[in-house]
Amino acid sequence: MNHEFEKFSDPGLPEHVHRNADVDPIAEKRAEQQVAILFVLSALGTILLIGSYIFIKPSSFIYLPVLGDTNTQQLLLGVGMAMSLFFIGMGAVQWARKLMSDTEVIAERHEFRSPDEDRADFVATVKEQAALADVGRRTLIKRSLGLALGLAGLSPLILLRDLGPLPKKEFDTTDWKKGTRLVTDPGDRPIKPSDLEVGAVAQVLPELSGGTVRSLENIGKDAVLLIRLRPEEFNLDTERLSWTHEGIIAFSKICSHMGCAVALYEQQTKHLLCPCHQSTFDVTRAAKVIFGPAARPLPQLAITIDADGYLVAQQPFTEPVGPSFWERSS
Template sequence: MTSNEQTPSGNSSLATTDGELERFENPGFPEHGHRLTDIDPIAAKRSERQIAGLFVVSMLGTLLFIVSYFVFTPEESMSSIRVSNLMLGLGMGISLFAIGVAAVLWAKNLMPDHEFVEERHDIHGSEEDQAVALEIINQGKEESGIARRPLIRNTLIAAMALMPLPAVLVFRDLGPLPGNKLHETLWDKGIRLAKDPGGIPESPGLIKASDVTIGSVFHVIPENLHDAEHALEEKAKSAVLLMRLDPSDLKEDEDRKSWSYNGIVAYSKICTHVGCPVALYEHQTHHLLCPCHQSTFDVTEHCKVIFGPAKRPLPQLPITVDSEGYLVAQSDFPEPVGASFWELNQK
């Protein structure tokens, strides 16, 4: 029985069963095999053009993103949103994929691939170390060939210069702040509650109180949503979750007992943390969960926050029934919907 050990000199040793050590020399690195681009200048030049071409493709992908951002503007239909997302994703995908493949081919075909051992040393900021660090940087510049290959260098610089532009356009959509726009939605006295089929319905399915059984959940929109000028924006503000509980499970404040109807309650679907859609309802615990950051709300107590980063309850929509038994809103939300970091105290 034998085992391998490493001697202080770097040579390996073989321990035998009788305790004697049989030493052998470190074989070192295997013989280096030259790549085609190392020995054939034509192949190296061809690889250089390929890499530069990929950087150009990356630039075209970035430009496709920018053009798509302005040309394929989402309108009032889900198909336009899908086309916009497809073109934006395609442009960004081409940009990132091309620049990544180009970097891999550059390192694989043109940068030196010799193996070497670098001894560790103490890290400190002496002048000698700074000189060594500068030498390493210069050596890297020389080995990468970025100084000797202006075609690759210039296309890389151009591709990297264009790369941040999509982020600028995306961040531009984060503003301006909504101001007072979140204080008013399409909900109003007498507006009937309708099922949300996922789009903007021409003939929404109205909801009767008898349709809502204990434990059921409805994604709800105002019946007049399809008449709104900016339907998607209004839907984003007016989206509601409708649930029915056993009335004995509700712990309602005295001034809000009239906001529900026989255990049926309605709350804004927009999380008060950063505005994600709350859509996960746990029937046994009566908890609503936001999938983005796990804020959890207790439906039995006016959707108060019981876990997560949200700082205030989901706004409740006061509801009742009309003469035909359909669920209707008593008024708009009594407070602004949406994330709490916006200016919510201006009306």
């Protein structure tokens, strides 16, 4: 474009300008003192750290504006450590800036590319050495070596097999069976419909048979949310309506998207919201997804009451709970 125009030329490095401390002995002395003061501040910081470690009770608290109630010892340890380190750094930098030489130095660069003859030599050497080993011709050796290396590479994978069991049907099943009582979490008390007022929510788990301990793995699949509405508020087909009891409806609490606990219930709108990714489910329409990334409704648990009037499951969940997986069929 501009090749016929004269371009600006490089004027070269500007002349070096001396700093105050280079020419004025008083300024130099002052700079020296500044550096020394910074190092002394650091020493004071370390003393503060040691002092607060030994003399301040770990359980003492202090109220500070903005920070609120703060553990005095942790705070002073932090401030002491910060001073101790920060001022060493400031001292060193100040030293470099004010007193060490500030004359810029020029070093030459060299292209990384080797000279052509070196590159040619390199190729020749590789070919020569390869020819010595006859690599090009020994096809049988090359192929068998490839086989050996490939198979050897498999062994780490084989050895990792015992990291865990195979999933089998684990993703499909929960501990809910026909007639399993719903018990409160926490507390493990069975519930009667009258325990729940209209508009109330409760987290429940399946009642354990005697002597078994509930693990987090169980909770991760079994957690169920009970919500009580007025029966006329439901907008369900007959089958799903028969899964409710006196306005009480039960859903898996494990989000059908990524497995978080769907714990936020908006009483006014009758929506369930997952705090992780904001998938929103409409309780009145069998937890149909009305917003967010979840693709499936929360599985509904069919409930009824047993002879003693406690809430029980009519049947197990009819589909796997929790996030999707490859083997899931619907």
